[in-house]
Amino acid sequence: MSLGSPADLRWEEANSRYLKASLAWLRARLRTVTDGAADISQEAGEAPVREGGRRRGRRGRAVELPPRAPDDYPRAFRPTTGAVPDGADLDTLAAARQKAAALDGTAPPALLQLAERFGLTDFERDVLLLATAPAVDPAMGAAIAAAHGDSQASAPTFALALRLFDEARWDVLSPTRPLRRWRLVEAAPAPAQPLLTAPLCADDRIANLVRGLNHLDGRLASVLEPVADAAPGIASPASLRNAEDSVAEAAFADSPDGRSPVVHLIGSDADSAALVAVRAFARLGRELYRLRAGLLLRGGQDPDTVALLWHRESLLLPVALFLDGTDADPDDPAQASAIRRLLSRTGGPVVLAARDVWPVDGRAGAVVDVAVPPPDEQRALWAAATGLEPAGAPTALSSQFRLGLPALHRIAAAHRPDALAPDEAEARLWVACRSAVRPRLEALAQRIVPRARWDDLVLPRQQMDMLRRMAGQVRHGAAVFGDWGFGERTHRGQGVTALFCGPSGTGKTFASEVLAHELGLDLYRVDLSAVVSKYIGETEKNLRRVFDAAECGGSLLLFDEADALFGRRSEVQDSHDRYANIEVSYLLQRMEAYRGVAVLATNLRAALDPAFLRRLRFVVEFPVPGEEERRRLWAAAFPDAVPRDDDLDLGLLADLPATGAAIQAIALSAAFAAAAAGRPVDTAMLVGAARAEFRKLDLPMAVLAGEAP
Incomplete structure (x- = not known):
């Protein structure tokens, strides 16, 4: 909502003048109803009491009002254009109100903007003014009580509004009309009390807005947090700029239902997705707020209420919603239902960050892939963030770690290498990167601190040469795939994967430790007993957790006793065989797409399918020592x-x-x-x-x- 800026004193003064003029006009209206209420009270007191009457006085007496001709009705039910007791007439006050609303050079007053944004009729706008009045001017409560003819009834009602304003309509009470649909006003009827006579009040957020205070609804503060630019001062590389362009274009694309499409940001790094979104909406003049999907359930908030309040906020403020679902589980019915209900029932620009596309009921969608920058872009980012020569530490870091721009910026800012020698700066940055990307694999893998060196490893020359070749390919992967162009030919198989096979105790795990120490990586021995599950689909989910957690680099994954999981694929004879093959196929896909270092250790090479072996870069035989x-x-x-x-x-x-x-x-x-x-x-x-x-x-x-x- 384009309210004037808090520093725009002209708009604040104009809004205040309009509000004062509107309240003066409302007081005049109330005085006319007060006079009419006095007439009704006097006539009702003189009316005869009849048995079985359907109308009762305040003390329980049955009252029946005599029929009247239209001209005989009290002034409360007559056109309210005549003079009021204090000498001011409604036409004069209405003209003053209209004049205050037409100040040139400023945005319209808040009440008029609300009416325009939510499609209120003049009558509904005036009902909103009536409901807001006690919150703006406490003295209005006495005037409302006088209009009711009851000193205790200081809250307005729909019944009072129907008597008070011209062009009154009964459908204002409908839940589909804006006042109740958007919860601009709230009615709290007592048991057995009709809605028509229930106390009426404006929503606090709306009352503050009428006064000129435009801020995010406090009920959303427990689940929303503002998103700031996580890498200030560093321009987005080309890959992220392309994603930003796509988000900015898709966020306000035409949609059949008039709502902005849900933009799915697909990727594993929530911070990179948030950076793309915040920079895209900054171009559009909108502030981004993050809602973590887990809070929809753990925060005690009703998804329907959050959806409505956020939709309302998107009409009142230049904001956009960043729904962070990267840690959500699409297979969890509770999480899936909460996210789908929120997305299908809210409006305004919304981006959903997730690993996969989520279905959204009844709302258009767009998909934008957000990946961490490729090694060549990361090298340039490291050089820009640290001031180091690109051929030094930036090349080494970009060849091993796959960090998003926000994480890269945080590490570079926390470990400024200005006063350090290049080698020392690289060592510190390397350690910081390892700590930042350390995967959360406590339940599925054992972390081993690598201490063994090449001199500790005793193997025949052929095996030693193959292991050294492995280490070399890890070190120079960025140059070969990036600078030399091999990465443009294939997006798969850019990691280093190997099979270590041989009898137990021949050094497979020890060689993995040597490689991890040589390359400066953390070693994780994957516990296959925790990965393999008898339940269909669970093994793939566990494997996905392992690879997703390690995809940022800095780790060497060791799958020990791999033949237990990656054995020879069988012919399909029953459903168990079919799903066993699916597990192996899933592993093959992840191994091909994995960009890190993964080692499969097995005692029985013959148990592995040859199709599986073709997808591995190295096969190293570990013989019994001579x-x-x-x-x-x-x-x-x-x-x-x-x-x-x-x-x-x-x-x-x-x-x-x-x-x-x-x-x-x-x-x-x-x-x-x-x-x-x-x-x-x-x-x-x-x-x-x-x-x-x-x-x-x-x-x-x-x-x-x-x-x-």
Whole structure:
């Protein structure tokens, strides 16, 4: 509503003059009704009391008014254009009121704008003035009570309005008419009291508006919050500008029902969607408010009430609604119903941020995709936000982290690298990015702090070379897909995915830890027992949570024992087979679209479908260590601080076909034995620990030289 600005004193003065003139005119009207009420009271007191009468006096007496000719009715029911007791006539006051409404150079008074915006008739406008009057001028209560002929009845009623104003219509009471439909006025009838005589008052929001105070309805303050530009001073890159253009164009497109279409902002980053929306509506001169979908249920607000009040606000203020549904679950009936009811019943410009398009009943819609900026744009944004050379930290950060502009701006503002060396600035920004994008996977994955290095990993040269190639592709992905143009040819397969296969204990998890440490990533071991569900559709939902949480980068996902979930797809023989294949197909799609680093670890490569293997960038075989690798593993089995006997022969066990995990377990067991005995680790302790480990694994142990079988 284009009310004058709070600083526009001319409009405030004009609105005040019009309101004073309107109240003076209303007092004159009330005085005419007061005189008529006195006439009625006097005549009613003289009327005979009749048994069975349908009308009663204030003390319960039945009263029947005698029939009258039209000219004999009291003045309350006559045209009110004559003189009033104090000498002022209604025509003069009405002219003064009309003159106050026509001040040139300012917006119309608030009451007239309300009438125009909500389509009020002159009678409905005057009813709204009557209902607002006691809130604007407390002295009006006495005048209204006098008009009622009852000192206690200081609130106006519809019955009084019907007697008071010209061109009165009974349909003003209809719930479909603007006064009640938009809750501009409220009637609170007592039990068994007709609506016609119920006390009438203006809604507080509307009463304040008539006085010239235009602010957001306080009942919406508990569920709405203003949205500010989250990246001030940084211009939107091309990808976001295109989205802003689409939102601004779609928000006020023509619609069959006259309401603005619901603009769906599709993406996983709610902050980026909010930035697009706030900048798009800033062009249109509208302020954006956020409503989190969860508050529709948890906040105790009725979606229908929120829908009505917001629709009213959109007619009173230059505002737009940002409904944040990125964390909402479309499969939750309660959430889905609340969001659909709100969108279908409200009006004004609305944008819905969600991961998928939500159905909206009876309202047009438009879809705009909002993705985080691609690596080349992120590199330019990092350079602009930090002042660093694009070829340095901005390139490294953009190659690994997929951040929206708001998150990027927050990190850059909190870690200004002005006084730091480039390497130190990059290290600090890297740590800050890892913390900012750390996924919420506590229920589905175990976070492992990577400490292992290349020197700790013992593998044949071929496997080591493949792992180093993996690390190199992660580091240089932005250059190859972005600067060299490979990303324009495909939008899938830009992440690095690998299968680590081999017997248990051969170093698959350890190699993942080495990669995570080398690349500066967090390592998450996905708990497949928590992901796989016997309920149809639950496994896909859990997988989606894993990938969505990790899609911002900064993490290496390790799916251990992957053959339990990603086994050979079966021929469809029943519904369980069909849904099992759907789960695998969903995983294949997410793996292809995933832009991060994901490792699948399995003991049985043969259990995996070849179609699945083709979608992986790397397949690394982890063999049982040979003699050379075992000697290296035994040499590094004990930390330097462990006390060792001079005759400890680590090479004695090199011939045993032990995996790296088994060797580490034997060394740990021998260390505990030495600690319990209070002396250094010796050969006997080591052999005893080895026998116990092989017995636990149900494996034969060759006879060692000098030892009894």
